[in-house]
Each structure stands twice: as C-alpha cells, then as structure tokens.
Amino acid sequence: MKKTIVIGIAGGSASGKTSISQQLKDRYENTQSVVIIRQDDYYKDQSEKTMEERVKTNYDHPFAFDNTLLVKQLKELTMGKAIEKPTYDFVQHTRSHSIEHIEPSDVIVIEGLFVLENEDLRNLCDIKIFVDTDADIRFIRRLLRDVKQRGRTLESVVEQYTSTVRDMHNLFIEPSKRYADVIIPEGGHNMVAIDLLMTKISSIIQENVV
Numbered sequence: 053m054k055k056t057i058v059i060g061i062a063g064g065s066a067s068g069k070t071s072i073s074q075q076l077k078d079r080y081e082n083t084q085s086v087v088i089i090r091q092d093d094y095y096k097d098q099s100e101k102t103m104e105e106r107v108k109t110n111y112d113h114p115f116a117f118d119n120t121l122l123v124k125q126l127k128e129l130t131m132g133k134a135i136e137k138p139t140y141d142f143v144q145h146t147r148s149h150s151i152e153h154i155e156p157s158d159v160i161v162i163e164g165l166f167v168l169e170n171e172d173l174r175n176l177c178d179i180k181i182f183v184d185t186d187a188d189i190r191f192i193r194r195l196l197r198d199v200k201q202r203g204r205t206l207e208s209v210v211e212q213y214t215s216t217v218r219d220m221h222n223l224f225i226e227p228s229k230r231y232a233d234v235i236i237p238e239g240g241h242n243m244v245a246i247d248l249l250m251t252k253i254s255s256i257i258q259e260n261v262v
C-alpha cells in the first residue's frame with residue numbers, strides 16, 4: 053500500500069531551507085512524486101491592516117502563522133486529498149490573492165521556521181531535518197536576500213533582526229534542533245547532505261512503485 057512520507061525541514065531564517073527544498077523540487081519535477089509546502093505561505097492574512105501596522109508585526113513568533121490550517125492541509129495531503137494552498141507576499145506583508153492547487157504525492161516536504169517547534173507539525177513528520185547555519189552567516193544572507201527580493205532597506209533589515217528575529221530564533225527555533233533526526237550544516241550548498249536526502253527520497257518513490 054502506498055504511504056506518503058512527510059519530510060520536515062526546519063531552521064533559522066536564511067539558513068538555507070528554501071534552497072534545499074528548491075533543489076529537491078528541481079530533481080523530482082518530472083516524477084511529480086515530491087511536493088514542497090512552505091510554512092511561510094501560512095502567515096496570517098493582514099489585508100485589514102495598514103502597511104504601517106503590518107511592519108510592526110512580530111513575524112518570528114509562532115502566533116504569526118495559521119498553523120491550524122497548515123496541519124489540516126498537510127493531513128489532507130497524507131490522506132490522498134488535494135488542497136487549495138494559500139500563498140504569501142513578503143513585499144506586501146500579507147496573503148496574496150492567488151491560491152495554489154496541490155495534488156497529493158509520495159513525498160511531502162514541509163519547510164519553515166517552526167516545523168520542528170510546533171508539536172502537531174513535528175508529529176506529522178516521518179523525517180525531521182534541521183538546517184544549521186551560524187547566526188552571522190544567516191544575517192548576511194538575509195540582508196542580501198531581503199534587500200534584493202523582499203523590498204527591504206538595509207536599515208529595516210537591521211532593525212527587524214535586532215528587535216525580533218534574533219531573540220525569537222534563540223527562544224523558539226534553536227531549541228527545536230533537538231527534535232531533528234538529521235542536521236544539515238550550512239544549508240543550500242551542502243551537496244553531500246542533499247545527495248543523501250535525494251537517495252532516501254528516491255528509495256521511497258521506488259518502494260511505492262513496487
């Protein structure tokens with residue numbers, strides 16, 4: 053009988069979670085056996101708030117996410133049901149208007165800050181991964197990424213990092229590392245770890261074919 057395997061990838065902001073997931077997506081694109089779900093897409097809608105109010109939200113606290121919806125939709129996927137997934141706009145700090153239709157698949161990768169911190173999410177994961185990248189490297193990566201891709205200024209990245217991101221990471225994310233089965237140092241360019249992960253995923257897909 054076909055069993056869906058859930059792989060959880062947690063880690064701090066800019067640790068390399070999305071880069072790893074993207075490589076898995078690219079590798080298995082043709083097989084349609086792997087689907088990637090980003091916890092970021094489940095940030096709560098803030099369309100009722102002004103931009104001034106949105107900027108003040110603490111996006112690094114678990115309360116910023118609709119994890120109830122995320123857990124419900126993950127369960128639906130593992131039960132073989134398709135979902136209509138929300139998407140998130142980092143520039144506007146709120147949900148986008150587009151919804152993504154996601155079909156169930158052999159392997160579901162769920163990546164996000166609180167994937168191992170949240171007990172319900174953690175319990176849904178068959179393989180738990182923590183991407184472990186030093187804080188100074190994460191800060192540099194985030195600064196470059198957020199200025200280039202998320203419409204931020206240098207000052208706003210520094211202000212957000214020192215006011216919330218750093219403390220919330222130490223409070224919620226770093227301690228969740230102890231739940232990991234596998235720790236991947238440095239993130240997106242760790243080809244040995246990514247190859248091992250791909251070998252495991254390929255064997256899961258193969259078992260489901262037989």
Ligand SMILES: Nc1ncnc2c1ncn2[C@@H]1O[C@H](COP(=O)(O)OP(=O)(O)O)[C@@H](O)[C@H]1O
Nearest residue numbers: 065066067068069070071193197238239240241
């Ligand atoms: N090993 C790495 N070396 C250098 N840059 C990296 C590495 N892994 C990721 N990056 C870059 O760092 C930034 C943050 O990575 P990303 O995968 O978005 O992290 P996360 O999803 O954990 O926030 C991106 O611009 C990405 O290209």
Ligand SMILES: O=c1ccn([C@@H]2O[C@H](COP(=O)(O)O)[C@@H](O)[C@H]2O)c(=O)[nH]1
Nearest residue numbers: 064065066092095111112142145146217
């Ligand atoms: O509206 C938003 C939502 C989130 N953020 C920041 O994004 C990161 C999470 O994304 P990663 O890809 O894991 O870095 C989180 O640390 C929030 O601070 C935001 O600035 N605005």
